[in-house]
Amino acid sequence: MATGYRSIPTEDGTYEDGGEERLTTFTEPLIGDDGDNGGKGPEDSDKVGLWIWLLTLSAGISGLLFGYDTASISAALLHLAPSLSTPEHAVTTWDKSLITSSTSLGALIGGLFAGLLADYMGRKGVIYVADVLFVAGAAWQALSNSVAAMVIGRAIVGLGVGVGSLIVPLYISELSPPSHRGRLVIINVLFITFGQLIAYALGIILSPPTLSQDASWRYMLGLGGLPAGLQAIIMIFMPETPRWLLQHSRRNEAAKVIAKVYGNLTAREVDQVITGIEAGVSADTSDTLTEKFKLLFSVGGNRRALTISCLLQGLQQACGFNSLMYFSATIFSMVGFRNPTATAMVIAGTNMAATAVAFNLIDRLGRRRILLLSIPGMAIGLLLCALAFYHLPMLAPDIAAAPNTTSITNPWSPFLILFMAFYVASYALGIGAIPWVVQSEFFPMRVRGLGTGMATATNWILNFIVGVSFLPAVELMYGGAAGLFVFYALVCVAGALAVWWMYPETKGLRMEEIEEVLREGWGSAAKRVD
Numbered sequence: 001m002a003t004g005y006r007s008i009p010t011e012d013g014t015y016e017d018g019g020e021e022r023l024t025t026f027t028e029p030l031i032g033d034d035g036d037n038g039g040k041g042p043e044d045s046d047k048v049g050l051w052i053w054l055l056t057l058s059a060g061i062s063g064l065l066f067g068y069d070t071a072s073i074s075a076a077l078l079h080l081a082p083s084l085s086t087p088e089h090a091v092t093t094w095d096k097s098l099i100t101s102s103t104s105l106g107a108l109i110g111g112l113f114a115g116l117l118a119d120y121m122g123r124k125g126v127i128y129v130a131d132v133l134f135v136a137g138a139a140w141q142a143l144s145n146s147v148a149a150m151v152i153g154r155a156i157v158g159l160g161v162g163v164g165s166l167i168v169p170l171y172i173s174e175l176s177p178p179s180h181r182g183r184l185v186i187i188n189v190l191f192i193t194f195g196q197l198i199a200y201a202l203g204i205i206l207s208p209p210t211l212s213q214d215a216s217w218r219y220m221l222g223l224g225g226l227p228a229g230l231q232a233i234i235m236i237f238m239p240e241t242p243r244w245l246l247q248h249s250r251r252n253e254a255a256k257v258i259a260k261v262y263g264n265l266t267a268r269e270v271d272q273v274i275t276g277i278e279a280g281v282s283a284d285t286s287d288t289l290t291e292k293f294k295l296l297f298s299v300g301g302n303r304r305a306l307t308i309s310c311l312l313q314g315l316q317q318a319c320g321f322n323s324l325m326y327f328s329a330t331i332f333s334m335v336g337f338r339n340p341t342a343t344a345m346v347i348a349g350t351n352m353a354a355t356a357v358a359f360n361l362i363d364r365l366g367r368r369r370i371l372l373l374s375i376p377g378m379a380i381g382l383l384l385c386a387l388a389f390y391h392l393p394m395l396a397p398d399i400a401a402a403p404n405t406t407s408i409t410n411p412w413s414p415f416l417i418l419f420m421a422f423y424v425a426s427y428a429l430g431i432g433a434i435p436w437v438v439q440s441e442f443f444p445m446r447v448r449g450l451g452t453g454m455a456t457a458t459n460w461i462l463n464f465i466v467g468v469s470f471l472p473a474v475e476l477m478y479g480g481a482a483g484l485f486v487f488y489a490l491v492c493v494a495g496a497l498a499v500w501w502m503y504p505e506t507k508g509l510r511m512e513e514i515e516e517v518l519r520e521g522w523g524s525a526a527k528r529v530d
């Protein structure tokens, strides 16, 4: 059995001996490595083909729709009440909550099952499923004439969002070379944040007087169908992932995909990469669901992968970020801003800009170090926001909903925007993007579908809870918005401690090597693979 060498990053993402790679001996054959090249396998090359960028951008259209469909509802809600009301039933606040939250519930169900579906029908096939749901949901919403129809339309789109949120990072991860995997998955998150920004901008552009009130919300929600149709056409030319193909004993096709993705490998190098992936891919696809559950919970490394992925996904939502995404316009109007929707765009813009910075940093600084720097930053940002809220008189949401009734008179108002932008930037640098990277790279092939499904579902359950609890919590909680933001800050502190204890660095490792690291134990204790 050949012995290979691989460098393992230390706890903070650097190498132990101050920048030099540490060579660690494996007793198993090393994934695509013939042991005589100083630890570099062909897939460690810094050069990647144009193809991988193209397919990342194509798959990322689902991210755009995730962002667009979750954010466009806030502007649409301002206009849809007259169209959906009947003489017997005028649209209520409860109806609006139901319309908003049915998307998160749909996403929860879609996310839960998408992983299993991806194991059976392939990753690419599931992207088509998401597209069908996006198109059907967009058309259904645009043609809705009642609250019930709208709730169904939002739930269909939600199913698409949930399926897309799981499958695209997984698809990109399984196709990417390790040196680029983090940043390529972040492109999808960049698309999500771009979709949210477009939704806000179109929310302003398509509002009356540009369009009638009835047409404006129908266009906003219906437009989501277009990119999905386009993606379905482009995906015809995109490949299935080599890992899934190998799991289904389709070696020749997998070799063709590897050759295309890497661009410039020799036939021997392609074979090396394939052999490496094969070592981690079980060809046994016949596990029943019960067997998968058993494997996921009874094997230490799998259990750790699940715990860390769910922890990060849970923290991404429980830190309260989406209360800003969904309600920032409401919050800004409650504290007296004249143009709350435009001000809310500052939040969406900061989110996207900081995600672009994360794109640059993730494969250089490492996931663990970024998280341990940015989560405390979020806690500080939240506490500063709480301080500003404490000094700002709040209007009731319904009074605030009437435009231009108030103006900024309080000196704390501009500080609130500044502090929120600081919080949002810290969020987007780390926890906003990294959980999607982690869940796609942590699970061994046999439990990847189930594991990513459970992590994605954790994200959407907490997304739902934050969405439905925000306005009531502001009203009922001690200290109102200030109290709630202190609570979110405490969640961040607990999250930072958990990340410090549990999460090992996985930057630059092959997906199959991550399995080895997690088998070793929790957090920094898992850095050695001997």
Ligand SMILES: O[C@H]1[C@H](O)[C@@H](O)[C@H](O)[C@@H](O)[C@H]1O
Binding pocket: 189, 192, 193, 196, 316, 322, 325, 351, 432, 433, 436, 463
């Ligand atoms: O990664 C994304 C991104 O951070 C979005 O801005 C946020 O709204 C989503 O909830 C999250 O999953």
